[in-house]
Amino acid sequence: MQLVFNKPESLTVNPFTYCPGCSHGIAHRLVGEVIDEMQLREKIVGVSTIGCSVRCWRNFDFDIVQGAHGRGMAVATGLKRALPDQVIFTYQGDGDLAAIGMGETIHAAVRGEAITVVFINNAVFGATGGQLAPTTLPGQWTSTYPKGRDVSWTGSPINMSEILAGLPATTYIAREALTTPKNVLRAKKYMRKAFEAQTLHGGFGLVELLGSCPVNLKLKPVEALNWVEKNMIPQYPLGEFKDTGKEAAS
Ligand SMILES: Cc1ncc(C[n+]2csc(CCOP(=O)(O)OP(=O)(O)O)c2C)c(N)n1
Numbered sequence: 001m002q003l004v005f006n007k008p009e010s011l012t013v014n015p016f017t018y019c020p021g022c023s024h025g026i027a028h029r030l031v032g033e034v035i036d037e038m039q040l041r042e043k044i045v046g047v048s049t050i051g052c053s054v055r056c057w058r059n060f061d062f063d064i065v066q067g068a069h070g071r072g073m074a075v076a077t078g079l080k081r082a083l084p085d086q087v088i089f090t091y092q093g094d095g096d097l098a099a100i101g102m103g104e105t106i107h108a109a110v111r112g113e114a115i116t117v118v119f120i121n122n123a124v125f126g127a128t129g130g131q132l133a134p135t136t137l138p139g140q141w142t143s144t145y146p147k148g149r150d151v152s153w154t155g156s157p158i159n160m161s162e163i164l165a166g167l168p169a170t171t172y173i174a175r176e177a178l179t180t181p182k183n184v185l186r187a188k189k190y191m192r193k194a195f196e197a198q199t200l201h202g203g204f205g206l207v208e209l210l211g212s213c214p215v216n217l218k219l220k221p222v223e224a225l226n227w228v229e230k231n232m233i234p235q236y237p238l239g240e241f242k243d244t245g246k247e248a249a250s
């Protein structure tokens with residue numbers, strides 16, 4: 001019988017423990033596929049931080065270091081500088097990367113560290129009960145803003161990819177949504193390029209993935225994906241914001 005679908009070698013047999021419809025599972029699968037296809041499994045070290053994906057080491061079948069919330073890129077910087085031949089990546093939520101870890105994020109990007117970042121933007125602090133994140137949309141209901149985000153009080157959502165693309169030392173920055181098969185395939189392409197920013201160009205690569213947190217949106221899985229399409233994409237446009245590798249090749 002012809003085998004048409006299998007688990008990537010870079011994923012363990014442990015089941016995902018995420019809520020039904022959560023985008024972390026899709027993102028994990030893409031990481032596994034890209035690492036397999038790039039044959040990086042023996043030289044990759046991931047950095048897990050805090051949030052719902054804190055235990056991603058149960059699902060990734062390669063070396064993972066556990067960092068504190070927000071400190072992923074600082075840990076990755078140390079790993080890359082100590083082990084320059086290894087390929088280092090962080091897997092971070094939006095609360096992690098853009099709130100408590102904003103300082104680490106900006107400074108790692110300003111330094112152009114040769115690391116890869118997989119950034120999951122689900123517009124809330126998922127693990128702790130759906131509190132407002134820097135990425136929460138104007139008017140969006142959260143457990144800490146039951147009347148919806150009031151930007152006159154909280155400020156506006158932060159578009160991390162646009163900010164990071166504007167820093168001179170970053171190499172590759174792109175954003176995609178994990179909402180449709182077509183978008184997921186494009187997300188995989190962008191993720192590979194974010195890894196290649198490190199492996200081919202020795203630079204900083206980041207892929208931002210818009211995902212859904214149905215539980216905290218209080219929506220069914222399909223409704224949550226539709227919500228991402230309808231509400232998140234207008235605030236967070238999709239595409240490649242920076243690709244200096246491409247510019248160097250042309
Ligand atoms: C230093 C520190 N501060 C706060 C927390 C509490 N905490 C745990 S998970 C979390 C939010 C995670 O949200 P996000 O990073 O967006 O990931 P998600 O759960 O949405 O995937 C917070 C604030 C912590 N664990 N450590």
Ligand code: SF4
Binds near residue numbers: 021052122126127216
């Ligand atoms: S709380 Fe949200 S982000 Fe966390 S596992 Fe559930 S759906 Fe995913």
